Amino acid sequence: MIFRIFGAILLTVGLSGCSNGVSLNPLNWFGPDDGVEMVTLEPEEGWDFAGEDYRGPVAQVTRLSVERASGGYVIRAVGLPPRQGYWEADLVPENDEKPVDGVMSYTFVVAPPLWATAQSRPRAREIHVAHYVSDIRLGSASRIRVIGATNTLTAGR
Template sequence: MIFRRFAAPALLTASLLALTACGGNVNLNPMGWFSSDGVEEIALIPEGGFLDDQENRGLVADVIELEILRAQGGAIIRAKGLPPRLGYWDAELVPENFERPEDGVLTYMFRITEPYYRTQTGRSKQREVYVGHFVSDIKLQGVRTIRVVGANNSRSARR
């Protein structure tokens, strides 16, 4: 009875203290079992980036209209594109140079996704695709011209 009451906790405490003094490569130290000392995290990124980061959309065939609309706190760039056939989707104005002007010109690529199957050509009015993009006044500082680029042509508008 006395052993259980005094000796067992004392023996357990002494053995834990003895194990904490262990060092070297032997991992018998219970204080180091849950620590992450010496572990180096490595990020594995494939060459060329992840598939989500890659741009798979092509340029619209023709940019047929470009309009800059004033808005509160900036401007809205509105462009109309004409793909070669029906069914194109997921259109967007993708900024070049991280939306920084180059020689006073802010450039956007008119990107659009091709349909997965063969579609009809249709009339040009049926194929028109509209996109819009808001640009803040801060990003418009120093910009004199906004340019939207397609596969066959580009359109520019002066501010």
């Protein structure tokens, strides 16, 4: 066994010195250095995706609860998209996370799957998300609303 390993190393070192035009050099097996420069289509300043949000509202908000936490509240919501594979869920605050008429509003957003997925049962499609809101940020709000594509749920704190 040791002779095979030693022989393979010796053969690789010996063939790396070959430069008679025959492609026996293992260093050139995956493309010879022909002076061609690879070019990319990426802009020099890079791609700017910071301003774009590719997520949309979840089809249906099925459950909402507001639970007391240290220094604020935790908003928990469950959404039901039309099929499996939705990801990157979040509760996006409306109105710069300021209460309007005593109601704090959030939109439940999700990213669609990148390929075709099965519909499956509702329990398998559920998406759970949570968001922390401090007492200071909540201010005088007495109700919290979570908005989906087809419905809205509201809970008191």
